[in-house]
Amino acid sequence: MTELHFTKMQGAGNDFVVLDRVAEPVEVTPQLVRRLADRRFGIGADQLLLLDPPQKAGEPLRYRIFNSDGDEVEQCGNGARCIGRFALERGYASGDSIPFQTMKGRICVKREPDGRMVADMGEPRFQPEEIPFRPEGLQHRIENRIAVWKVYCEPLERDIEFTVTSMGNPHATVFTDDVDRERIDLIGPFLQRHPAFPESVNVGFVECESAQKAKIRVWERGPGETLACGTGTSAAMAAGLMRGIFERRVEFSARGGALACAWEGPGSTLSLIGPAEVVFTGCIEI
């Protein structure tokens, strides 16, 4: 048995177990991820975040993400802010910002004077092959600068419309009049199982209050509904800007807290602003 030191963190209620493998190399298997993420037999988390040494000389530290089901995924926005704060407080960078290498490219995280963290999430992508999304046979219309897809949702016995965005990981965004009444527990798994999403998908539900304000819920790939989803919020803001629904900065209220996104449009990267808090540190026998 060995002792594994961990830090429990959360960003707007999306919670993480963070491991510093620069200081404490440990083999991480899907079984270990599931055990650490288990809310009764383990520590409990939506995702496990790894801070790893650079993969190649001259590259930044590596940031890896595992969903609570043990699968490694490409990106996690709330996790980016948390791992950024974690790495800065451990002195892995001087100043108030730090870059990371992720599975799908480089991101950078910066500490704001008010204590919130800003994650530069890269440029949102919308082409089906970038998601990945295989819309064969699905109807769509072009709204402003983006395709809005339509699919018949058997569990609801009605059509649903969504846009697709990649933030490195795949997202479908459903705009709705009442986010609290949406059966996201039916629509989420339905789209995740749909053959159009060969790598499944995170499904966001957005209720616009104005061009600068919205409520959001996300049925994530992996844990299901989380209290907040950073990449889902980023994908929703990007899709909304392309549809002409949102302006270039939007304040979101998720069930676990407040997030904000700023994006100037295609050709620029999107910023995700929000909290990143340490809940407790500990060690566990593995």
Ligand SMILES: N[C@H](CCC[C@H](N)C(=O)O)C(=O)O
């Ligand atoms: N469930 C996501 C990963 C975590 C995303 C979320 N927690 C965030 O803050 O972006 C996926 O399978 O792509």
